[in-house]
Amino acid sequence: MEELYEMEELYEILNELQPGVDYETADDLVDGHVLHSLTILALVAELEDSFDITIPAVEIIPENFNSAAAMGNMIERLQKGDWQ
Amino acid sequence: MTLSALLYGGKVDQLTSFFSLEFLAIFFPAALLLYGVVPKKCKPYVLLAESYVFVWLISGKLIVFLLLATLLIHYCGLWLDRLQINMRQALAEGESDARKVIRAHFTAKQRGVIALAVVLLIGTLLALKYSAFFAGNVNTLLSLFPVTLRLQVPQHLLPIGISFFTLQALSYILDVYRGTTKADDNLPRLALFLAFFPQIVEGPICRYHQTANALWNAGSIRFENLTQGLQRILFGMLKKIVIADRLDPLVKTVFSNHEAYDGAVIAVAAVCYTIQLYMDFSGAMDAVVGIAQIIGVSMPENFSRPFFSKTISEFWMRWHITLGTWFKDYVFYPITASKGMKKLTKRSRKTLGNHYGPLAAGSVALFCVWFCNGLWHGAAWNYLFFGMYHFVLILGGSLLTPVVRWLQRVLRIDPEQWWYRTLQMLRTTVLVIIGELFFRAHGLLAGLQMFERLLTDFSLQPLTDETWVDLGVDRYDLWIVAITLLLILFVSVYNEKGVSLRDHLSKKKRIFRWAVLYALIVYIVVFGAYGFGYAPVDPLYAQF
Structure with a gap:
């Protein structure tokens, strides 16, 4: 259930930053x-605040941000405390 | 081949062009034949030897820079690997409260190794490529003061592809440090990753995980790969020989003697140069991808139909993609993800909101990216201006985004409507052409003068038949360029829609496929700009 809550929160964050996208299905x-790069900067800051994590530069790669699911995996x- | 290669070291710079007779008729078939006939276990070594012969023939003894860079990153990679293993061991054995100290100790050591590699690689590039620019500018400054002291302006020869293999070498060592790539203890494999002959001249700038193992394990030449690869090379040849080289006389004439021409001619030359650069560079990339495809290796694409971009920011995601992603991964994100910048982003988001907040840190990183991008292209003020021009356009675009969205709402404009997207593409293209004018100009002053002429001395009157002939082209040239561009546009429109005409063609009957291929060959032979009356044109990006 913890994970579901996080995903809902993640969808909220994404919709606030960049509305008009179906984040449940989008994978690119x-x-x-x-x-874009600047939206990702805002997203990184928001994810760090909301989920109490630190996202190092090495994690800011397309594979981790192409879909909400990939972002969820990265957050988890x-x-x-498991960096790439 | 080996003996003659020794004799001709540094004397065959025609090989930098994949469409030169020397490459297409001699080096490439010989290299392919040799690669094809040796046993599988020898193939990677043959590929490496051929790559070194290629660099030797173009750069001669300057090959030593490539060899030293290879040895350096091989050694530093293994050093980092050893430190990482030691750190994991120490962390596993150490007390939990000592882990922070252990991690800090080994991180500092690893950073020392990275600093060594970066200083040596970038230092070599700076010394060879930028010392004359630096000394020249210092001397200009000194001349303003009553001192006789002057720096000696060094004139170094540049080894082929140094700007490309330096970035590629750095990406490997930084990826090992980050833990995203494992250090390679196989020196020849790492050497092949850096030196693979088609890619060393103009890129693409590959990452270790993209090509190192694929090149090392490349197998026999399969018929399907051979035909697909040759098709791609032919398409690149069409772009380079029929369009880029045909426009070269006009571009050269106007840019070398710009004072003699008014705004309309300068505008035409800027448009022609943009077309020439795109066709030349993307044509060379078609050749690189095609050659790699023949041996079954998939290279990263460097272009994705950039002139369909709606913004400058999108343009740079589609043009010279591997350079853009390199700067994004190793300059932009490391700066914005640093502690200080993250704090700045968090603070500014609270006061400026989600759009403008990240712009504070983003603009610092963006500035660094475009400063480096401009300088990477060459040691001259017009390249720096080119970088700053795109920095301002991208930053300005981000600043204006909320205003544009508001206007779209108020004026009830659907941004997805075809006419709106077309206008956006046209605007992006015009901005790109202006940037390329400064990029191609003989110095910043010349660029500014040409731009001024565009705004103050513009009339369509000089564009008569006589002017074209004076510029080195005639009506026949322009028709050939226009028709070939339409052909490429046709292919691009389909590709943009996600339809691959090549895949479509491969499903047709053999006779039809060969008819298309022969038609393309005949078209290039008949309409290519080569032979009597045409000087061979060096690949434009090889000089960077």
Whole structure:
């Protein structure tokens, strides 16, 4: 249940930063130029605040931001203190 | 081949062009034949030897820079790997309260190794490529003061591809440090990753995980790969020989003697140069991808139909993609993800909101990216101006985004409507062409003068047949360029829609496929700009 709550919160954050995208299905947010560098900066700051994590530069790669699911996985990893 | 290669070291710079007779008729078939006939276990070594012969023939003894860079990153990579293993061991054995100290100790050591590699690699590049620019500018400054002291302006020869293999070498060592790539103890594999002959001239700038193992394990030449690869090379040849080289006389004439021409001619030359650069560079990339495809290796694409971009920011995601992602991964995000910048982003988001907040840290990082991007292209003020021009356009675009969205709402404009997207593409193209004018100009002053002429001395009157002939082209040239551009536009429109005409063609009957291929060859042979009356044109990006 914890994970579901996080995903809902993640969808909220994404919709606030960049509305008009179906984040439940989109899987090319970076590769498809939906999220730009500056939006990702805001997203990184918001994710760090909301989920109490630190996202190092090495984690800011398209694979971790192309979909909400990938972001969820990254958050989970970082919450466990497991860097790439 | 080996003996003659030794004799001709540094004397065959025609090989930098994949469409030169020397490359296409001699080096490439010989290299392919040799690669094809040796046993599988020898293939990577043959590929490496061929790559070194290629660099030797173009750069001669300057090959030593490539060899030293390879040895340096191999050694530093293994050093980092050893430190990381030691750190994990110490963390596993150490008390939990000592872990922070252990991590800090080993991180500092690893950073020392990174600093060594960066200083040596970037230092070499700076010394060879930028010392003359630096000394020249210092001397200009000194001349303003009553001192006789002057720096000697060094004139260094540049080894082929140094700007490309330096970035590629840095990406490997930084990825090992970050833990995203494992250090390679196989020196020849790492050497092949850096030196692979088609890619060393103009890129693409590959990451270790993209090509190192693929090149090392590349197998026999399969018929399907051979035909697909040759098709791609032919398409690149069409761009380079029929369009880029045909426009070269006009571009050269106007840019070398810009004072003699008014705004309309300068505008035409700027448009032609933009087309020439795109066709030249993307044509060379088609050749690189095609050659790699023949041996079954997939190279990263460097272009994705950039002139369909709606903004400058999008343009740079589609043009010279591997350089853009390099700067994004190793300059932009490390700066914005640093502690100080994150604090700045968090603070500014509270006061300026989600859009303008990240711009504070983002603009610092963006400035660094475009400063480096401009300087990477060359040691001259017009390249720096080119970088700053795009920095201002991208930052300005981000600043204006909320205003534009508001206007779209108020004026009830759907941004997805075809006419609106077309206008956005046209605006982006015009801005790109202006940037390329400064990029190609003989110095910043010349660029500014040409731009001024565009605004103050513009009339369509000089564009008569006589002017074209004076500029080195005639009506026949322009028709050929226009028709070929339409052909490429046709292919690009389909690609943009996600339809691959090549895949479509491969499903057709053999006779049809070969007919298309032969038609393309005949078209290039008949309409290519080569032979009598045409000087061979060096690849434009090889000089960077």
